[in-house]
Structures are given as C-alpha cells and as structure tokens.
Amino acid sequence: MKVTVVGAGAVGASCAEYVAIKNFASEVVLLDIKEGYAEGKAMDLMQTASLNGFDTKITGSTNDYSKTAGSDVAVITSGIPRKPGMTREELIGINAGIVKEVAGNLIKHSPDVTLIVVSNPMDTMTYLVHKTTGLLKNKIIGMGGALDSARFKYRLAEALEAPISDVDGMVIGGHSDTGMVPLTRLATRNSVPVSAFLSEERLNQVAEDTKVGGATLTKLLGTSAWYAPGAAVSALVQAIACDQKKIFPCSAFLEGEYGLSDISIGVPAVIGKDGLEKIVEIQLDEAEKAKIQESAEGVKKTNGLLEL
Numbered sequence: 001m002k003v004t005v006v007g008a009g010a011v012g013a014s015c016a017e018y019v020a021i022k023n024f025a026s027e028v029v030l031l032d033i034k035e036g037y038a039e040g041k042a043m044d045l046m047q048t049a050s051l052n053g054f055d056t057k058i059t060g061s062t063n064d065y066s067k068t069a070g071s072d073v074a075v076i077t078s079g080i081p082r083k084p085g086m087t088r089e090e091l092i093g094i095n096a097g098i099v100k101e102v103a104g105n106l107i108k109h110s111p112d113v114t115l116i117v118v119s120n121p122m123d124t125m126t127y128l129v130h131k132t133t134g135l136l137k138n139k140i141i142g143m144g145g146a147l148d149s150a151r152f153k154y155r156l157a158e159a160l161e162a163p164i165s166d167v168d169g170m171v172i173g174g175h176s177d178t179g180m181v182p183l184t185r186l187a188t189r190n191s192v193p194v195s196a197f198l199s200e201e202r203l204n205q206v207a208e209d210t211k212v213g214g215a216t217l218t219k220l221l222g223t224s225a226w227y228a229p230g231a232a233v234s235a236l237v238q239a240i241a242c243d244q245k246k247i248f249p250c251s252a253f254l255e256g257e258y259g260l261s262d263i264s265i266g267v268p269a270v271i272g273k274d275g276l277e278k279i280v281e282i283q284l285d286e287a288e289k290a291k292i293q294e295s296a297e298g299v300k301k302t303n304g305l306l307e308l
C-alpha cells in the first residue's frame with residue numbers, strides 16, 4: 001500500500017506520522033511545494049522509526065509528482081489553514097486553485113488512486129474534485145465528519161464523566177461551525193442513549209461545543225489543529241488499506257440520498273478497499289432532517305463561489 005500526502009504542513013505531517021506508526025502501509029510519500037520542506041519532514045519522521053517501531057518508508061518530494069506514481073491512496077492537505085476569527089469558507093479563494101491542480105497532478109500519476117480531501121472549506125473542495133477530475137464517486141472522500149465525531153465523543157465523555165471508549169456518537173452535515181449536525185439523539189454510553197444521563201440543556205451544550213471545536217482550538221493555538229485531524233485522516237487511510245468496512249461520516253457526493261443531490265456533504269459511509277463503498281441512510285427525525293437541509297444550503301452557497 002502506497003500512500004501520498006500532499007501538504008507536509010501540520011495536518012499532512014501528523015497524518016503521515018500516524019499512518020507510519022500504525023505500520024500498515026509500505027510507503028508514504030510526503031509532497032509539498034515549499035523547497036526541501038517535505039524532504040525534511042520525511043527525514044525527521046524516518047528518524048523516529050527505530051524509536052517508534054515502524055517499517056513504513058517515508059520519503060519527501062518538492063512538487064515532483066512522479067514520486068507519487070502508483071499511489072493507492074492520496075490525501076490532499078495542501079492549502080492555507082484558518083487563523084483565529086476566520087471561517088473555513090474564507091479559505092476558498094486560495095485553496096480551490098491549489099486543490100484542483102493537486103488533484104489533477106495526483107491522478108495523472110496514479111489513475112486508480114482514492115483521494116481523501118482535507119483542505120478547507122472541505123465539502124466544497126470535495127465537490128470541486130468531483131466536478132473537475134472525472135474520478136468515480138467512491139474514489140473521492142472528504143474528511144471532516146471523522147474528526148467532528150471524535151470531537152463530539154470527547155465532549156460527550158467529558159459531560160458524562162465516562163471513558164471515551166464507552167461513548168459513541170456521530171456528526172453529519174457540513175464541516176463548518178454552523179453546518180455540523182451532532183446526532184445527540186443517537187449518541188450512546190454503553191448502548192444506553194445519553195439522554196438517560198444528561199439533560200436536554202447539557203446535551204445542547206455538548207452539541208454547541210462540538211460545532212465550534214475547531215474554532216476553539218484555532219483560538220488557543222493561533223492556527224488550526226493537527227493531531228486529531230491527522231489521526232482522523234489516518235483512520236480513513238487504514239480503513240481503505242485494510243479493507244475494514246468501518247463506518248465514518250464522510251463528505252460524499254449525493255444523488256438523492258437524504259433528499260439531497262449535486263452536493264458533497266457529511267453522511268455515514270462504509271469505508272473499505274474500494275474507498276467510499278456505501279452511503280448509509282439512517283432514519284432522521286423531523287428536526288434532524290431540517291438541520292441537514294439547512295446545512296446543505298450553507299454548503300451549496302459556498303459551492304456557488306467556485307468557478308467551475
């Protein structure tokens with residue numbers, strides 16, 4: 001399994017590190033436009049191999065896509081991250097051009113690749129890749145919901161005073177502060193609905209804290225987060241590499257599912273060797289249906305800013 005990660009910045013390097021440490025890939029290629037940067041990150045990471053006990057070979061490249069040839073999975077993290085006070089949507093101008101060019105270069109050298117889109121505004125970038133590459137829809141996965149769900153579980157465990165491994169929950173909808181739909185009704189602690197333990201008011205607070213999870217970190221860090229994003233991407237890469245058939249909410253191109261069409265937005269999906277193998281349609285209640293519709297309107301508004 002050969003994995004390419006474009007963008008050797010905070011999220012890309014974190015992703016490469018988690019992929020390597022999990023030891024399921026033979027090779028990771030880090031690629032960046034900044035001269036020597038990917039080579040430096042790759043060398044630094046390789047010098048952790050004997051300490052962390054992995055055999056994955058990590059190499060770096062300054063914009064030479066021939067090095068990425070034959071990749072099974074490629075992750076696109078190239079672009080600019082947000083600064084405190086910015087929305088993800090504000091990044092569209094710069095990132096759209098970068099993502100389009102990078103996706104084209106990747107496919108030229110790896111026609112069978114599965115792409116994982118991370119750059120923000122992620123749902124719109126995923127839609128852009130659909131509209132401009134001609135890749136099959138199962139081969140294009142937007143990463144947002146896996147991260148947002150991890151943040152949801154963190155907040156749930158905190159409120160429940162429970163270990164995170166006892167908690168389950170999912171966030172669907174657009175990957176934005178206003179677009180996320182944390183499914184509090186379906187969240188559980190050891191199979192028991194969390195409403196058995198938490199008041200409606202507390203659950204609403206958990207949902208709100210989840211939605212601004214990225215913004216909270218951006219304020220603390222001065223730039224956007226990288227550990228959890230990198231871990232979330234590596235979990236998707238592993239699900240593909242090991243054909244795990246795990247369910248993650250991912251930005252998927254919809255053709256009628258959830259009453260939505262011509263949009264990429266976060267919905268639960270089975271991830272395995274063929275990429276996004278199946279969209280899972282769950283029964284939403286009326287309030288949840290209204291929220292996902294509203295979320296989709298926001299994503300479509302951002303999509304409207306693309307020059308397709």
Ligand code: NAI
Pocket residue numbers: 006007008009010011012031032033034037077078079080081082091095098102117118119120122143144147175224225226229
């Ligand atoms: P960063 O600034 O640390 O890294 C971005 C890297 O991309 C830089 O090293 C830069 O040189 C490189 N780059 C820029 N243009 C390029 C090109 N044309 N070709 C190759 N490399 C290029 O940023 P960070 O924090 O790693 O974030 C990356 C992106 O991921 C941002 O757009 C951020 O908003 C997004 N993000 C998305 C998340 C999600 O859940 N979908 C979570 C966290 C970040």
